[in-house]
Amino acid sequence: MRYVAFIDTLGFKQRITKISHEEAVEVIRQFNQSIYNIWRDMGLDRDETIRGRTFSDSVIVHSQDDSKEELEKIIKFLINIYKESIINCDLPLRGGLANGSFDDIQAIEFDNLQKGLLVGTAFIDAYLLESDNGIKGSKLLFGQEINLKIERQLSGFETKKVKVDPNGRTIYELKWGDLIYLTESNYEALNKFIELGSKSKWLDHYFGTLETFLIKESEENKQEIYVRIIEKLKADYKYNDLDNFLENYLKSESATYTKRSFLKFLREKI
Incomplete structure (x- = not known):
């Protein structure tokens, strides 16, 4: 069991239609540089329990298991990039955080053809939380199990119920800014x-x-x-x-x- 977060930008596609290709490249470069800086400043570049990858305007972060310590590290990292991305990248973020089975399989077959596979229900759940529930705004969303773990085992975080989906599952959000x-x-x-x-x-x-x-x-x-x-x-x-x-x-x-x-x-x- 692992924690997986899928984070995407809000309004990026509309934004790049109004700027040049070179400007769009600079937006993505700045966004990814901000993520790298926070990752390094938090010491996650030397942490074997947390992994991540970026592609285009999206970020995936996952843990090695489902300990409360790893959940806390992921949440603190996400809070930082949410705050940084609005102020310095003009890109509000929205994402989902889930737990379950997950593997990030990376391999290099040829110098000009690289292979990477993201496999597991946790990744699908995190992606659907972000993209498939009609919730608007720069939010970090998760289900009841993670919400209970935050409330019972972590301190310093506030959560709120956002909606109940058509399948009867309650979706919560983290108060990442105040x-x-x-x-x-x-x-x-x-x-x-x-x-x-x-x-x-x-x-x-x-x-x-x-x-x-x-x-x-x-x-x-x-x-x-x-x-x-x-x-x-x-x-x-x-x-x-x-x-x-x-x-x-x-x-x-x-x-x-x-x-x-x-x-x-x-x-x-x-």
Whole structure:
């Protein structure tokens, strides 16, 4: 039994249609360099219990077994690349984390033909968590078994139920960013979030991500973020960027929790 995470970027395909090939290569190079830097800084390049590979705009990380120590290492690594990718790569991430059977079989047959096989139910489960459940936003998703292990055996992590799939399985997410992440370094992460949201004309992915950040935050803390977003849009963006934010937030299907809070905030300002 192993833990396997499959992580993909949000909006990369749409982004590369608007830039040159050389610019797209640079985006991928920067993304992969960020992953390498974090991997090295965390000492995972010398850790025999964790393995990973990147291809294009995706990342796979897996453990040697299903110990709580290896689960914690994977989660901490993923939190770091989620944060880094938004701030420095302009690429929000979404992924699935599963456990089960898995093998990464690599071989070189010829200098110009290399073979690699990813085999196992855990990889399929992680991939489907990311791609096949209609959940929007920059989220790290997993099932009930991993959620229970996080709650009972690990400390310092918060999780939240996202939905129940058609097969009756509950899907959870990790709160990988919080108020401190959004506001530190003079609101660096929040400013980047506003920039990316505005460029996308505030797709629902951004409200789903905001929901992740604000899970279990107080109303006061939520309102601090709402005020900052509105003030930033009014000061540095076009009027229709603020219109898009307000209109699409109220129409959001992926941020029901914070949408209620946002409506309360607006009522108090009227």
